[in-house]
Amino acid sequence: MQNLLHDLMRLLEQDDRLVVEGQLLKNKIVELALGMDSGLIRLLLTHKGIRRHFFTDIDGVLVFDKIKFQQFVSNKDFLPDSYTTFKNKIGLTADGRYLTDSKEVVLAWPYKDCVLEGGQTKEDAKRNEIFWNETLAPDQIDRLLSPKVLTNFKRYDRGGEHKVSTISLDDNLVIKGNNLLALHTLKGVYAGQVKLIYIDPPYNTDGDDNVFSYNNTFNHSTWLVFIKNRLTIAKEFLSNDGFIVIAIDHAELFYLGVLADEVFGRDNRISIVTVEHNPKGRNQAEFFSANSEFMLVYAKNKFLAEFNSVAINESVKALFNEFDEEGSYRWEPFIRARTVWSRENKPNNWYPIYVSKDLKHITSEPCIDYYEIYPTTSSGEFSWKKIKQSFNDLNKGDYFKATRDGDKIVLLHKYREQQVLKNVWTDKRYHSEFNGTNLLKKLIGKTKFSYPKSIYAVIDVIKIMTNSDDLVMDFFAGSSTTAHAVLQVNKDDKSDRKFICIEQLDEHVDVSIRRLKAAIKGTSDIPSIEEGAFVYCELLRANQIFVDRIQAAKATEVLQAIWSEMQDRAFLSYKIDPKTIDLNSAEFNTLSLEDQQRFLIEVLDKNMLYVPLSEMDDETYGISIEDKKLNRQFFSQR
Numbered sequence: 001m002q003n004l005l006h007d008l009m010r011l012l013e014q015d016d017r018l019v020v021e022g023q024l025l026k027n028k029i030v031e032l033a034l035g036m037d038s039g040l041i042r043l044l045l046t047h048k049g050i051r052r053h054f055f056t057d058i059d060g061v062l063v064f065d066k067i068k069f070q071q072f073v074s075n076k077d078f079l080p081d082s083y084t085t086f087k088n089k090i091g092l093t094a095d096g097r098y099l100t101d102s103k104e105v106v107l108a109w110p111y112k113d114c115v116l117e118g119g120q121t122k123e124d125a126k127r128n129e130i131f132w133n134e135t136l137a138p139d140q141i142d143r144l145l146s147p148k149v150l151t152n153f154k155r156y157d158r159g160g161e162h163k164v165s166t167i168s169l170d171d172n173l174v175i176k177g178n179n180l181l182a183l184h185t186l187k188g189v190y191a192g193q194v195k196l197i198y199i200d201p202p203y204n205t206d207g208d209d210n211v212f213s214y215n216n217t218f219n220h221s222t223w224l225v226f227i228k229n230r231l232t233i234a235k236e237f238l239s240n241d242g243f244i245v246i247a248i249d250h251a252e253l254f255y256l257g258v259l260a261d262e263v264f265g266r267d268n269r270i271s272i273v274t275v276e277h278n279p280k281g282r283n284q285a286e287f288f289s290a291n292s293e294f295m296l297v298y299a300k301n302k303f304l305a306e307f308n309s310v311a312i313n314e315s316v317k318a319l320f321n322e323f324d325e326e327g328s329y330r331w332e333p334f335i336r337a338r339t340v341w342s343r344e345n346k347p348n349n350w351y352p353i354y355v356s357k358d359l360k361h362i363t364s365e366p367c368i369d370y371y372e373i374y375p376t377t378s379s380g381e382f383s384w385k386k387i388k389q390s391f392n393d394l395n396k397g398d399y400f401k402a403t404r405d406g407d408k409i410v411l412l413h414k415y416r417e418q419q420v421l422k423n424v425w426t427d428k429r430y431h432s433e434f435n436g437t438n439l440l441k442k443l444i445g446k447t448k449f450s451y452p453k454s455i456y457a458v459i460d461v462i463k464i465m466t467n468s469d470d471l472v473m474d475f476f477a478g479s480s481t482t483a484h485a486v487l488q489v490n491k492d493d494k495s496d497r498k499f500i501c502i503e504q505l506d507e508h509v510d511v512s513i514r515r516l517k518a519a520i521k522g523t524s525d526i527p528s529i530e531e532g533a534f535v536y537c538e539l540l541r542a543n544q545i546f547v548d549r550i551q552a553a554k555a556t557e558v559l560q561a562i563w564s565e566m567q568d569r570a571f572l573s574y575k576i577d578p579k580t581i582d583l584n585s586a587e588f589n590t591l592s593l594e595d596q597q598r599f600l601i602e603v604l605d606k607n608m609l610y611v612p613l614s615e616m617d618d619e620t621y622g623i624s625i626e627d628k629k630l631n632r633q634f635f636s637q638r
Contacts, residue, residue: 177539
């Protein structure tokens with residue numbers, strides 16, 4: 001058997017598809033075998049011993065036994081790298097089974113009935129990531145997704161940073177923590193209350209977007225699970241007339257569309273909007289140079305959702321140069337002088353309107369010594385824009401006015417700000433270099449943050465889909481373009497929209513706070529938003545403290561010290577025995593630093609990444625009286 005194992009590994013190493021960084025990929029081998037890959041089968045047939053073991057001669061035809069081959073390759077003795085060997089030896093088991101053989105959960109479909117915080121396999125991870133794969137039993141999922149304690153509250157406004165003494169639904173929020181767990185924490189308070197969710201998730205491009213940002217090199221099925229879990233909970237936050245807008249590029253566009261159709265319903269798909277964000281394109285493109293990306297727009301319920309009548313194009317908006325308590329408008333003729341609106345075609349829209357000699361009184365009722373006007377021009381008889389009853393309903397206040405044009409009386413009406421909204425956005429305001437990257441530099445100086453969205457793309461979405469007191473959410477906050485856009489729209493139209501932004505990466509949180517503080521206070525180049533303010537808080541970390549420290553460690557000695565501390569303070573998986581790990585510490589030291597980190601994170605109980613709200617009064621966590629008060633106040637709003 002040992003010779004067969006050795007011979008098979010040497011043979012498979014000849015296929016470049018099966019080797020990454022000098023290591024054979026067990027999963028890829030099984031995948032090709034089950035798919036009856038012709039290249040793999042031809043390679044196996046070249047070796048006499050392997051041919052005899054995995055092929056059966058039936059009337060002169062060799063038939064490949066793929067099930068036998070799969071079982072052989074899946075055996076723990078095949079490709080037992082040092083990491084796998086170590087895990088098996090120290091006894092990561094449950095009920096006598098290795099973790100990899102656990103029957104608690106059967107993952108029959110990449111994104112059904114499972115929880116994924118994210119994650120990578122060794123061969124497709126290009127950098128450390130904040131998310132980790134976990135397949136959990138149902139009771140574990142319940143505990144993982146239970147509400148968490150909030151801590152480290154701070155209030156920011158134009159006057160700077162302040163202590164938080166009270167918190168309410170009127171506060172804008174910036175929350176640090178895993179966005180999946182944060183969403184489940186907030187659900188009880190904000191379910192059904194959010195008018196607009198705007199998100200800019202990892203595009204999964206495997207390209208140069210992966211710079212100081214979210215991991216953009218997910219395995220495809222991993223990415224689908226990652227997004228599915230978040231969209232599913234996000235739907236619960238939307239009001240019945242709410243919208244969700246998801247920014248994406250071509251790499252996952254089709255798959256995201258199918259996924260969003262499943263979550264929100266195909267009938268609730270509003271549009272796919274193309275946004276030209278980079279007119280120069282990319283110089284290194286092999287085929288087309290991409291200069292645009294997309295926004296997938298869905299309604300919670302298409303029959304209840306409604307766009308606002310707004311103009312987002314500056315030249316169109318400038319035409320509405322009159323203002324009243326309801327907003328901007330312009331005066332338009334009440335006559336509809338088009339062939340299809342002729343008197344013959346629209347008889348119900350043909351009737352006289354009476355205007356007093358001083359032009360101040362307008363009515364559809366006959367009046368003595370009033371001008372009697374009809375919808376006529378030198379080209380013929382046409383119609384009014386509304387039937388008589390609708391005219392009467394509108395004829396209140398100063399909605400209509402009459403003017404003289406020579407010897408003719410012209411009837412005008414208020415035409416409210418509006419625009420035909422198209423699904424291709426090419427305005428230069430949407431260019432991310434000038435109104436994303438450069439704007440961020442003006443606010444906080446030079447930063448490594450890559451590719452922030454143009455603030456105007458988000459502003460226009462907010463204008464189209466929300467009203468004065470609505471709530472906007474972004475749980476991939478990044479540099480907090482969405483929060484900044486909400487504050488800017490509030491300033492522009494004197495409204496009071498609120499935002500909730502969620503972010504986990506320390507660097508992104510730092511950029512977000514600096515950006516919003518600068519936007520509120522103003523800079524030499526950018527006027528102050530003045531009235532803006534927000535509350536910052538965090539999910540209270542438990543095991544997440546160790547995850548962060550493990551990822552930051554640069555030496556085995558540091559990890560050994562962390563492991564020693566973990567045994568005293570961390571919540572460890574019930575499936576491991578710390579004593580057994582200590583007994584095999586010499587072998588732990590032979591692992592690569594990456595595998596050592598991966599192992600220590602694996603032994604942590606993921607249910608305890610953050611402190612459950614239900615355990616807030618446990619003195620173990622040392623939660624302050626002030627934090628307890630604010631948590632009770634916040635969660636009592638449910």
